[in-house]
Amino acid sequence: MTVLDAHEADALAARHPDVFERSPRKRLVVWLITGGIVLYFVFAWWFFSIGQVFANGNWGIAGTYMADWISYEIRPDIEYRQNHLEISFPRFSPLGDNPAPDWLTEKRATVEIETESPAGAASPSSSTSGGFLGGLSGGNESDTSGGLLGPMESGPSSADLPEVDQSVGVRREEAVIEASVSIGAGKRVDVFPGRVEVSRGDETLILDIVQGERVEPRGPLPDWASQREPGAKVLVQFGFAGRAEIEDDEVKIRRRFLGWENFFFDTRSPFFDRSAGDVAYLVLFGEPLQPGRSNAALAWDNFVNNADWQHGDVWLKLLQTIVMAFVGTVLATLLAFPLAFAAARNIYPSRIGNFMLKRFFDFLRSVDMLIWALFFTRAFGPGPLAGISAIFFTDTGTFGKLYSEALENIDDKQREGVRSVGAAPASVQRYGVLPQVLPVFLSQSLYFWESNTRSATIIGAVGAGGIGLKLWEAMRTNSDWENVAYMVLLILLVVFVFDNISSALRRRLIGT
């Protein structure tokens, strides 16, 4: 092994400066390129005003949207009344029409509830009219509503308006006086009329509510709670598990659960909220839930027409996308195949013909798939026909170019051999050319078939139909991200399957 000492190494370096020291010009080029890229990024930052866009971005909602992909929220509102609470769920709550979740416990008691008498209630402070009407209608009211108390038994809640006792009816009824929402381990919100207690771990925040006016926290706010200004609503964060907005008239609870809600049956289905075993039993052995229809048919119908997930429609749209890619690619292959022979210099020796055809292919390819898709959407109306036509036009150009290039690169010996034994021109192509190029042609088509499945999704969104359009509509609402996740999952599955089919076929065809 040769060993160099430092002196000798320096001498070698001095002899070959071009190896060890790059020329100033080359070094300058490196700096110029680096500087150019940096300058370009500065320009792009300014051109797209990226900083401003990011600053104005609604980043707070991003986490919620991300979480919506794999989870759902249940949103009870707890409203304060004078001495009791009212719990309500939104109309299309994932829990159905009669929600009674076990994480929301309520304490009921009989309380006196002020009811406003039919006529005099509008302005209880107008004592004269109130008294007059109260005197008149007292007896009637006790007849109509059985729970009405005697006018003298005024509840504590109406103590501030003593002189209008008679106008304001009071009835005794069982109502919620305390609601307690458990949001994960150690996190809970307890709501009382006039007071809300939030505990997270060992910290507890107590808020006093002046109904309809202000929210007053007792003591300093912990870092998981925030209030914009004194008296305004208080926002309490519980991380992924949910959050609560404590306002001066109600507490909005947002409780988040992992998973896709009502994936199989929506709330209107008779199978809603039943366990899998229960459903299986009903389908196999149960009495028909609807007369004249077997449970299996009913379950399938309820599942496919699930209002939240629209399984049937999603699958149909997915099939449209698959069909778009398949038909478009096959038709393009069929048309490009003969045209490529005419465009290849060595097959069809007409300079003008070759040139014209090749420019035609370039035209089809360069007028983008998007433009074709927009044109045909306008012409055929939204649906797979537009997508098929767009893929067909673009890919005829691409295949024509690729095929004619493959034809121009064939080995001529095989063709000469076939011609030398006196074969007809058609036979020369069939036995001299085709065996060389057919595997390449098919392999190219398969490759594009697979990538067109992806493209078909995208052009679908501009109106060419298929799952792309459905996906786009689901995203536009900003609230159906779980449906987006479902469709993306299906698309990924389809692309994965086709990827494998296509590469398996290509391996069999050309062995690569």
Next chain:
Amino acid sequence: MSVTSPGTVLSAAGQTIEAHWQALAARRRLYTIGGILFMVLAMGGSLWFANESNAGKFFDRLPYVFDFIGQLIPRDGMEIWRALFDLPSPYDDGSLKYNYPDGRVYLTQSLYMPEYFYKMLETINIALVATFIGFGLGFVLSFLAASNLTTRRWLRFFVRRFMEVLRAFPEIVIAGFFLAILSLGAVPAIMAVAIHTIGALGKMFFEVVENADMRAEEGLRAVGATWVERVWFGIVPQVLPNFLSYALLRLEINVRASTIIGAVGGGGIGEVLRLSISQGHEAKTLAIVLLLFCTIVAVDQFSAWLRHRLVGKQAFQTAPGG
């Protein structure tokens, strides 16, 4: 092309060969016929399904296609140029259809850039920025995914799966997600195209790296170079021309992709094209199509020329858009 002539009597061995050949030919014929039959059925079914589920049936809509093509003819040929360069139109009646000068983007007091050129510039910049970002991150990831440079199996596995997810995730979903957060504009389009590009280029790159000549790297390893030094001085100079060639190919695809993303709210020329087609502004539509066509051809030609200089003939290929 039968090899045997009918008159010749074959020996026993010859008859066996003949029988085998016949069997083989029959099976191949069966496969061919079966394959064709399958394709015909699949195509027939697909076409029927496509026609049934379309908003309008093919033959009912066919006359409208020609009507639509007829509607694309502007009132006179010069209208296209007026629309393209934002010159005032003699047909201006105050409607959106002929308000070409309204779109002018003034650079100085008197010098303006026509609207569509500005939008085209925006689209090209979306593609360019996305390609740069994708190149940078794909570059870094590719060395971590190459089996000849990264010995930790779990890291390689993780990086490869990560790139696969980036590549397979529909761009439209990424764009839609960022459009919801950042509101309409070019930045969501950049992010969507860039994220896809990272995955696509990363895969191409690590395959190049795996085919690189490892002797330079071995030499550097022998003198005790660190991993970064070995990669930077041993591998990068070999693979850079190929990397750049793939990046240019990707740029062509990204120009098209950013046009499409633009049409769904990502800004740029795609958006104005979609609007102009849906509003039936024939001169504007033709002007945009002309501009887009010329730009795509120019980008393709430029990229082909540069790739040819970088890696010679071998880089010539047309990649599908996905």
